[in-house]
Amino acid sequence: MNTLNHFATPQLELLHRGKVRDSYRAPSGERLIVVTDRLSAFDSVLETPVAHKGAVLNGLATFWFDKTRHIIPNHVISLLDPNVTLSKEAEPIRVEMIVRNYITGSMLRGYQKGQRTFSGVTVPDGLTKHQQFPAPIVTPTTKEESDREITPENLVAEGWVAQELYEQMRIKSLELFNFASAWMAERGIILVDTKYEFGLLNGELILIDEIHTPDSSRFWSADDYARNPEAVEQMDKEYVRQWLIQNKVDGQYPRTLTPEVSQEASRRYLDIYERITGAPLPTGNETTTGGDVRTRLVGNLVRAGIMKDAWVNIVMGSPADKEHCQKIRSFFEDYNLFTQLRVTSAHKNGEEIAGMAEVWNNSVEPGVIIAVAGLSNGLGGALAANVNVPVISCPPWKDFAELSANLNSSVIMPSATPNLTVVRPDNAAQAAVRALNLPRLREQLSREIKQTKAKLRAADAELRTL
Known part of the structure; x- marks a missing residue:
């Protein structure tokens, strides 16, 4: 999908x-x-x-x-x-301003259990399911691990927000809600309740996060509400919630949706967008x-x-390899790629590879890893076994004796460990550019190949005249 x-x-x-x-x-x-x-x-x-x-x-x-x-x-x-x-x-204010115009959801469940005061707002007895309030009410909650109801007085007393600032937030929340309610009413939609989040930018109160979306708000069809207020269903993802409830197994909700349910949920999101915006x-x-x-x-x-449209991560096993890595990095300067140096040892802190791999394996853009480790090259193998992008080892070496000692550990890898080994730093960079397989890079490489051939032909022609 x-x-x-x-x-x-x-x-x-x-x-x-x-x-x-x-x-x-x-x-x-x-x-x-x-x-x-x-x-x-x-x-x-x-x-x-x-x-x-x-x-x-x-x-x-x-x-x-x-x-x-x-x-x-x-x-x-x-x-x-x-x-x-x-x-x-902006500097976020850790308070959610929830505006409600109907008794439903968690508030209704609390009301049915006898609760009458919500975040300092007292509502009367005798309300029926989904009944509209005489006017919208504001019931703030704190932004914590688990949001909790809190009175405006306690918000101030606990240091969440100053009294004057809270009053600004309350007034603006009601203005936003009334404006959106009127807009949606003209389009046959009831804005039931919603949340607003605010922040400070250079001392000024601004609106942040999201506003009037299906994930932050509850919408009803005005026609459905008129037909049967107590049976009206929330538009958008309430359809998914009901499907999950109907398909519980041993008290557990499904973790996946069927293709049909996913497609219908998508259709409903697209529908609410068009109904609100008109397009x-x-x-x-x-x-x-x-x-x-x-x-x-x-x-x-x-x-x-x-x-950039692609990345190259050059991972060294020790900070001592930094100069070698910087040399490899220099060969990417003409290709407009994002390059980054990282350091981790397969033997000493190999557990760090999992966190890096999480990002590399899920990156939205293509990438290549170049592993730089001397002597016993466990790094290239550890990376190749845990990532889904190409891994190229380019071991550092001072002389052929050191290179010979390193090559065996770089070249001989177990199954399902596709680590490639390139000795020269410039060739390692060229191999990485080719592995990315981007059209613009292939075009650039083709031009470079033609230029190289042209230089060789020119040199050959000059030698033939001697």
Whole structure:
């Protein structure tokens, strides 16, 4: 399936990996937010991604951030890809402002058990399932391992937020909610409840994270609600939740979805996007959601100057090999590739390889590893056995005696350990460039081969005249 279930790259610093969103540090210092197609339900991320979900969430958030700039500024700088937003780095306020206009979900469950006060807001007796409140209410929670209800007074007393700042957040949350509710009502959608997150940028309150998406909000069809308020179903992923409930085995929810359920979930996400924005999710070219997701995403990030289209990691077994590694690295200067030096010993801290391999094996762009280890080369073999990209060993050597001692350990490898060995640093770099197999690199290599041939012909012609 053409989905983005995982985003990884050795080119960018990972700041946070959430259930759906991954945050990276952009080269310019801003935050890069990648919205994947992962789906979370019942506090668990399913193994089956949902096609277009990430683009829908990111597209809707961008849509609403743009629509609500007159109410409050936000962190968005630009949409780099349907799944990626470049945003300003703000200081997050660790409070979720939840606005509710109907009694449902966890609040309804608490109400049915006798609870009447929620985050300091008291609601009357006699409310029925899914009944609308006279006016929207704000029920804040803390942003901790497990979010908890808290009164505004306790938020201030515990140091989560200052009183004046909380009041700003409360007012802005209600303004945002009322604006979106009116917009959606015109399109037959009820905004039931939602959450807002805020941050500070140069001392100014701004809106961050996401806004009015199916993952942060609850939507109902106005027609369904009018027919039977108590039986109305949440739009979007409630369909998946119900399927999971119906297919529990021994009290455990399924970890995977059937193709039919995944496709229907995708259709529903696309439908809510079109109903809210008035246009279908764009498809069909490199800047929208057409084509292979990873290829499109890498292309857009390369064009934005965020990353290169491929990487080479040069891994040394000891810092003593740094000079040799830098020599190899110098041969990549003309190929516009991301190169990085790493150090780890297969014998002394080989456990570090697993963490590196996690990134390399899941990178959205192609890559090659060059292993540099002298004498007993366990590093090349350890890398080759654990990664799904080419591994080329280029052992350091001072003389032929040292080279002979090293070659045996570099060349003789066990099965399922496809480590290649190249002795010359320049040839190791050339082999890596060829292993990447990118069209632009192949074209460049072809030009270089022609230039070499032309030089040889010219030299031959000159010698023949002597």
